[in-house]
Amino acid sequence: MTAKVISRHIMCMTRDDTDGEAPTLDQARRQVEHYGLEVDPQAVLVAVRLISAGARVGRAAEAHFAKFGLSTGRYRLLADLEDHGGEKSPSRLALDLGVSRATVTGLLDGLERAGLIARRPSTEDGRGTVAILTARGAQLLRDMASEHFGRLEAMVSGLSVEERAVFLDLLARVVRGSAALTAD
Amino acid sequence: MTAKVISRHIMCMTRDDTDGEAPTLDQARRQVEHYGLEVDPQAVLVAVRLISAGARVGRAAEAHFAKFGLSTGRYRLLADLEDHGGEKSPSRLALDLGVSRATVTGLLDGLERAGLIARRPSTEDGRGTVAILTARGAQLLRDMASEHFGRLEAMVSGLSVEERAVFLDLLARVVRGSAALTAD
DNA sequence: CCAATGTGATTAGGCAGCTAACTATTACCT
DNA sequence: AGGTAATAGTTAGCTGCCTAATCACATTGG
Structure with a gap:
């Protein structure tokens, strides 16, 4: 995905080590304060984690494609x-x-x-x-x-059917929010 | 020729264009049935929509970077x-x-x-x-x-603070699921 | 003290996406 | 008709990401 895809998160709030995990609320807060902005760090965190998670799941799917040369x-x-x-x-x-x-x-x-x-x-x-x-x-x-489909299913296996429904709703609302920005 | 309904495959998390929306549950169901698989189409949909949403938000952020030549x-x-x-x-x-x-x-x-x-x-x-x-x-x-931060905040402005917390939790659990697949 | 190994940075080559520009064909419009 | 516009496909050149190979220097062990 894509790649390409955006790697982990839009801002580099990766503080120390353990590479990998997504940014934390503290890191978001620090960033926002550094510029003296009146922005809710939690909101920033949601956006950044969403990008990160989407890329991760995309990469997990891609790994399977690669086994077949695709x-x-x-x-x-x-x-x-x-x-x-x-x-x-x-x-x-x-x-x-x-x-x-x-x-x-x-x-x-x-x-x-x-x-x-x-x-x-x-x-x-x-x-x-x-x-x-x-x-x-x-x-x-x-x-x-x-x-392929089994892997996709496995990735969301940690969510109950009800939680998946909630998740889909929240996702759709964030997408609407981003569409509002994109559409000019 | 009549405008035939374009069926979108499961991994076709198209960006906006023409009809623009992410794949539907029907499309997921059709795909899964086509191969005779016992996979929950809703689960597949969640994974695919997450990828799609992450890419969308990422692109929305990228659009701002581009204005500054980055x-x-x-x-x-x-x-x-x-x-x-x-x-x-x-x-x-x-x-x-x-x-x-x-x-x-x-x-x-x-x-x-x-x-x-x-x-x-x-x-x-x-x-x-x-x-x-x-x-x-x-x-x-x-x-x-x-x-930049204002845009990120705007994208999630459709969610209440409580919903954001739920969203972060659900995101984290899907990420854990995908990490389990990736790590081997 | 020197060889082997490890590590920092770069280069080379590949893939996937983009825009812009080009060729060939078709469609439109008086 | 005939000129213009739109469309189909490709090419060329950019970016960002990757891996593998290379070169330079560091560290370590016998």
Whole structure:
């Protein structure tokens, strides 16, 4: 995720060691006070931890893709293709995956080299191309599915069904808040 | 041709675009059934939406950095440097930021070119270098701080203080779940 | 005291995302 | 018709991240 993805947190409040963990409330507070701002450190912490957590889960998923020689982007493209009956134009893929057409070109290049998709000129549009999932591509997806979804499930296994519902609601509200900032 | 409903695969946590929203429960269910898996679609949805939300918030923060000519990585490095008194070795930066030393070298190159940091040989270790925050770098951070933290706060403004606490707890538990998968 | 090993920083090469620019084709508009 | 605009796909060049390899210096053990 993406990568790329944003690593752990937007601000570097990593204080000492043990590398790894997400920033603490103290660190957020220190940062805010350092600039003399009237911002709620807890709110900052929520945003930063959300970014961190999303990246972490994304990386955990990516680790599985890597075992099959795929990246997140390539997996997404393959899966979207299958979901659509195995055929789709690059432009449409870009739209549905939310990436640029140029990125799709690059992903298709790699997937074609690996024999997971094929390109064929469109029959309806002289400009167009169609990406086709090969039998090998479909098989790969089948091979990955069980463990992939199982891993996703395992990651949230610490939450009850009710908690998951609450979590989804809170997530949606933060997304709305960020969308308000983004949309200009 | 009719606008066919685009089905989005589970890992297709698309950004906004066209329809914009993250995947739905229906889509998750369809995917899981397609492979005949016994996985809870809601759990899958939680993981996928978390990835999506984290990326969204990260992008919203990044948009602000871009106004000052910084990327997320460069901002984090700068902020970490200031947080540490303005001086730190590249190795330490890599450790604290959670990226490789090679990445730090690249980030420092860009920041040095922009006059935001300077490199100086370490006085204690003949092999070592120290990255130093310049006055200009510190000023840039000061200029960015208010709006940066304000934006983070705004994104979570839809949650009450209690909800934020719940959210942090749920986030932490999902992170623990993903860490269990990652660590092996 | 010197060889082996370890560590700091960089370089080289790869991937995935982006924008901008380009070619080819199709569609639109008088 | 014919010129202009929009669209499909690609290419080129940027960034940020990675790993692996390299070079320089440090430390340590026999």
